[in-house]
Amino acid sequence: METRWATVDGVTLELPTDSTVHELRDALYKPDDAVLIAVTGDLVSVVHDEDRRLSELVAGCADTYYFRRPGEPDRNEVLAAPELEKALAGPTADADGQTADADGAETTFQRPGIDH
Template structure:
């Protein structure tokens, strides 16, 4: 199994390439209600399908991940983006992707 390096909630970790959001949450002992948010260059992805391999989604290309819980204070510009609330409400696809806030397009 190949691995890669990424930052998860501020910690630089080695992650298996084919891990799922659920496996990552379990390995890092994050609460079940924490949603995985991935940052890939100028895109932000909210992962809705907990069992799909991250490599099959835009989220699999991320170099930074955050776990966000409901009603948690915003820690940065990504987690405070107004698009995030809409993305959390829309869970019809494996992930919801939007442009990263603060980047001119």
């Protein structure tokens, strides 16, 4: 099994490259309602399809992941981004710079705080 290193909620871990959100959530004992948010360079990705392999998504390239629950206080600039609330609502493409992939598996937007 191929693995890679990534940071999940502030802890550096070795993760299987072909894991799904559901598998990660179970392995890390995260609550069922926690959504996976991935940070890849200057992109943030919210994964909607929990059974899709992360290696098939932009989120699979991330070096930092956060699990976020509804109503949870913001822990950092990424989790406080106004674009995040819209992305959490579901896969849509709009003029605000958010892009949903063709099958709605994830929504990406520009990472806040980076000059583009």
